[in-house]
Amino acid sequence: MREAVVDQQLAALARRDSTVRAFVCLDAAGARRRALAATGPFAGVLIGVKDIIATAEFPTRYGMDVDDAGPREDAWCVARIRQLGGTVLGKTVCTAFAYPLPGPTTNPHDVTRTPGGSSSGSAAAVAAGFVSFALGTQTAGSTIRPASYCGVTGFKPSYGLMPLDGVQAISTTLDHLGLFAHSPRDAWYLASAMIMPQAEVVTARRPRRLLVLRFPPELPVSADYVGRLEALADTLRGEAIEVNTRDLPFPMDDFRSLQSELCYWEAARILLSPGRVRPVPELQALLAPYRDRDVALYAAARRRRGAYRAQFTALVAGYDAVMLPAATGVAPPVADTGDAVMNRFWTALHVPAITIPMWRSGDGLPLGLQLLSGLGTDRALIEVAQWIFERPPRHCEERSDEAIQPVGARPSWIASSLRSSQ
Numbered sequence: 001m002r003e004a005v006v007d008q009q010l011a012a013l014a015r016r017d018s019t020v021r022a023f024v025c026l027d028a029a030g031a032r033r034r035a036l037a038a039t040g041p042f043a044g045v046l047i048g049v050k051d052i053i054a055t056a057e058f059p060t061r062y063g064m065d066v067d068d069a070g071p072r073e074d075a076w077c078v079a080r081i082r083q084l085g086g087t088v089l090g091k092t093v094c095t096a097f098a099y100p101l102p103g104p105t106t107n108p109h110d111v112t113r114t115p116g117g118s119s120s121g122s123a124a125a126v127a128a129g130f131v132s133f134a135l136g137t138q139t140a141g142s143t144i145r146p147a148s149y150c151g152v153t154g155f156k157p158s159y160g161l162m163p164l165d166g167v168q169a170i171s172t173t174l175d176h177l178g179l180f181a182h183s184p185r186d187a188w189y190l191a192s193a194m195i196m197p198q199a200e201v202v203t204a205r206r207p208r209r210l211l212v213l214r215f216p217p218e219l220p221v222s223a224d225y226v227g228r229l230e231a232l233a234d235t236l237r238g239e240a241i242e243v244n245t246r247d248l249p250f251p252m253d254d255f256r257s258l259q260s261e262l263c264y265w266e267a268a269r270i271l272l273s274p275g276r277v278r279p280v281p282e283l284q285a286l287l288a289p290y291r292d293r294d295v296a297l298y299a300a301a302r303r304r305r306g307a308y309r310a311q312f313t314a315l316v317a318g319y320d321a322v323m324l325p326a327a328t329g330v331a332p333p334v335a336d337t338g339d340a341v342m343n344r345f346w347t348a349l350h351v352p353a354i355t356i357p358m359w360r361s362g363d364g365l366p367l368g369l370q371l372l373s374g375l376g377t378d379r380a381l382i383e384v385a386q387w388i389f390e391r392p393p394r395h396c397e398e399r400s401d402e403a404i405q406p407v408g409a410r411p412s413w414i415a416s417s418l419r420s421s422q
Contacts, residue, residue: 002044005132006035009046012129013089019111021104022125024051025058026090040085041199042190047081048092048125048134052118054078054166055088062168062277063096063103063118069277075166077135077177080194089131092121097271098139098170099283100337107149107331109365116146116327117337119178123150126180133190136178139170140259141327141343143178147355148326148368149338153389155179155187157378159350161195171266173302174259174347184354184385191378204390205383207320209242215324216252219341222329225367228359229325232369235391243323249315250308250345258308259344261301264290309349309375316374321384326355326368342370352378356389 010028017023035044053075054060060070078088093105098118105120107113108128115124119136123146126134136143138156147154155178162177169175181187185202193199212233215221233243248255268290271279278284316322328339346353352375355368369388373381 003036006032006044006046009130009132016108016128017130020106020108020124020128020130022048022092022115022121022128022130023090024061024063024093024121027057028089031087031089035087038085038087040083041193042081042084042086045086045133046089046131047086048090048122048131049078049088050119050122050134050136051091051094052098052137052168053135054168055091057088058091060091060168063094063098064277064280066277070168071166073166076163077194078166081135084193084199086133089125092119092125092134092136094118094121094136095337097168097279097283098137098142099280099286100340101280101282102334102337106334107365109151110331112333113331113365114149114334114337116142116149116331118142119146119180120337122178122180123147123152123154126150126152126182132182133186134180136180137167137170138176138178138343138347139174139263140347141338141340143176143180144343144353144355144368144370145327145338145340147180147357148366148370149331151357151366151368152355153181153183153187153357153385154326154355154368155181155184155191155382156347156353157191158352158376161352161378162191169270171263172270173266174263176347184356184382184389187354188379188382200379202379202383202386204387205320205380206387207236207241207384209244209319210236211316211319211322212243212245213322213324214245214247216248218252220328220339221325221342224361225325225327225329228367229323229369232358233323244319246315249311254304254308255345256341258301258304259348262298262305262348265293265298265301268293305348308345309351312349312351313374316372320373321381322372324370324372326370330361330363330365330367346372349375351375352381354381354385356385358388 059068095118107115122134122136127150143154268287358369359367
């Protein structure tokens, strides 16, 4: 079975990556040898690594046109994956220093559409069936949004749960490691294996109470998306689950700007410091005003974040999860990586978030459901996400079971990978 899965994935890679272009560098033949010889819980599992994460065997270019910008040593997350028996197939495309300038990767569902950014190649590689898992990062919406666009699961753990040693820093208080997988259960299997003595296979847990956040009309969320979320809420109420709806309780100005204020101040001190590889001119121009920005303004933004986190904690008390769109709509054309407005505020609050592939638009493009919960409740969030992921389609009849059907109570990447690569 291991050999069959690896060969199916590499066949899919050979057939499609000339158009998907998920990888910036890879070693297919070497990965096959290593995967078939590996031992451990992830033996035979191919994994993609975002090009902002250091690897010993591949150059790290940070999405830039340079020979080798990063250290030739494994980041903590990569070293841990190797210890578990996983095999790094290659480095996946990311936007330059995670700035939202589109890279070469296309969406596997429609090559005229973006896979999102900045973890573009990681999301596309899982969606196209090239790998079973991929590592990404999120500073605003770089895991949750691409997962929605590409129709896969994207998991952003609570801040600090996954060490970032060896990952190029963008913003010290906003950077998170992100995981792409075929299901919430699979995502937690990898996450738990990396941070605990052994991997956990979670059981889907039926939620008792869910909260739907309703957004003001000035946020550009498509009416179709909102309608599907409302239909899902009605379906869950029909299954005797309490689903309440509340207006977004946070000021819109800060909803859009808080993450940016924190990110740009921190990024200016990281990316514009002497001796570093210079980011693209567009990013340099964006960060330049923050290099001399009054530290008191940055301190005030951190205090606002603390107040909002307390408010969010009170908001979600007693709920198993918050449900909301993972993006503003389907993947836009390749010239645009998409709007992270549905993700950036929650990233700033450090709370766990997950996208599950839930619907298809009228023209067949994925739409993901985003779930949030309180800081440190990652495992409980995964359990609820897995339960929703396994529900019969009903109002979600456009969901593609070929790509995302769960397989029993065990990790599903073997069957999922075989289906996705056909």
